[in-house]
Amino acid sequence: QVQLVESGGGLVQAGGSLRLSCAASGRTFSSYAMGWFRQAPGKGREFVAAINWSGRSTYYADSVKGRFTISRDNAKNTVYLQMNSLKPEDTAVYYCAADRFFSVGSSWSPDYWGQGTQVTVSS
Secondary structure, eight states, X not given: OOOEEEEOOEEEETTOOEEEEEEXXXXXXXXXXXXXXXXXXXXXXXXXXXXXXXXXXXXXXXXXXXXXXXXXXXXXTEEEEEEOSOOGGGOEEEEEEEESSOOOSTTOOOSEEOOOEEEEEEO
């Protein structure tokens, strides 16, 4: 069982940056692949980024590639999403997720999810 708590969301102007954090409970965090997803109002869930258990493999949606960076600190049971050059279309609730198996894309359905953190980018 893994419990995930996101933090770091907020309101930022276009072009600005935010760093999201996701703190995980449990002593087996390092064995889980982690991902970030987002959901904008009236839209479906969208895959954003994923990272494997060691942090050596990462994958990004085309919409955020080159602007967002996913990373993890297994000693702190935390995964991060550094978001730079934010655009109004990045506005969404961002969710952290964990799964035993590394996968990518919106078809990936991780077993564990956080409660989400709101990111709002003003133009």
